[in-house]
Amino acid sequence: MKTIIVGGGLVGCAVALELARRGREVVCLERAVPGAEASSAAGGILAPRVEAHGDEDARVLGLESLGMYEAWLASLGADVGYRRSGVLVARPESPDRDAVVLSGAELARVAPGLKVQQAWWLSDEALLDTRRLVPAVRAAAEAAGVRFRSGVSVAKVESGAVLLEDGERLEGEVVVCAGAWTPAVSGLPPLPVRPVRGQLAAVADTAATTAVVFGPAGYLVPRHDELVVGATMEEVGYQRGVSAGGVRHVLDHAIQLAPALAASTFLRAWSSFRPGSPDGKPLVGRAGGVWVASGHFRNGILLAPLTAARLADAMLDGAALPPAWRPDRFA
Ligand SMILES: Cc1cc2nc3c(=O)[nH]c(=O)nc-3n(C[C@H](O)[C@H](O)[C@H](O)COP(=O)(O)OP(=O)(O)OC[C@H]3O[C@@H](n4cnc5c(N)ncnc54)[C@H](O)[C@@H]3O)c2cc1C
Missing domain, CATH: 3.30.9.10 (D-Amino Acid Oxidase, subunit A, domain 2)
Structure with missing residues (x-):
């Protein structure tokens, strides 16, 4: 089945890469160019303990993602300035x-x-250079078969399809990774991003x-x-x-x-x-008839590898996503 990713920030690129590596046909739609927004602007700090601010779920999930980082970057085969700087x-x-x-x-x-x-x-905390990260993840995703379409804006999503601003309709399983613009994508239930x-x-x-x-x-x-x-x-x-x-x-x-x-x-x-997001943690899971991975707030760089892995587990194998990330937890 084809998967359509809406948004080519780090989260969209990481999810696209993971799904393609697990055999899915993936297209990633980005209205500007991949990495145009928060993901390449970010400071690049990977500091789960400092950023958890006493929230145990945030700390545990942040540490899990930090623990994945070195192997994930090694799999990209690119130098992104990663350093366990402390x-x-x-x-x-x-x-x-x-x-x-x-x-x-x-x-x-x-x-x-x-x-x-x-x-x-x-x-144990680390840093990387966000000017280099999205290009590296994008290149790995393309090598794994992901097709990127830049300059393509998604107007509406529904279960099994997206409608582009120019009227084109594409069919496939939808994952919305539109960062701060997630609420502007019509067809989603209200999400507090x-x-x-x-x-x-x-x-x-x-x-x-x-x-x-x-x-x-x-x-x-x-x-x-x-x-x-x-x-x-x-x-x-x-x-x-x-x-x-x-x-x-x-x-x-x-x-x-x-x-x-x-x-x-x-x-x-x-x-x-x-x-x-209201509690600083992302919204990852089903929302209406589509999947969403958004609201990563101050920690989207840190949480990208874990988001991609857990979402792919849920989409392909029906595995449970972390309850602390449920998109409907604020309802
Ligand atoms: C100043 C700053 C500093 C930060 N520092 C850190 C840090 O040190 N460590 C850390 O872990 N995190 C940090 N972050 C947070 C991190 O950058 C974000 O959480 C993360 O980049 C979010 O990734 P994303 O892919 O969801 O969003 P984005 O990178 O914003 O990507 C979303 C993409 O979706 C596209 N899009 C939106 N709507 C549509 C549409 N309708 N159709 C097609 N495409 C669409 C956009 O063009 C964009 O490219 C920082 C953020 C900022 C702003």
């Missing part, structure tokens, strides 16, 4: 029961530019820290060629762009953590929309 949390309260305190020489070794007395340390804009900036300093740093109101993500500083959390609907206040916020926060960054060359700023 995460520093420069906040008073402990972020997780596994966190230990780092101070003095150890802290200076991990993050020479950081001007705090001590920070919490989680050694909303856009949460995040603004990020990059500066040229690559020596301030080797680990991801979470501060009181944002984070620093070291890449080989830049330091990403982010991110705002804004309820502004689908208003695109970067604002002076948003860029000031992320730069101020970064400079507060590492004052020498004030002298670093400013490279660029950008924004995109997180697919927000």
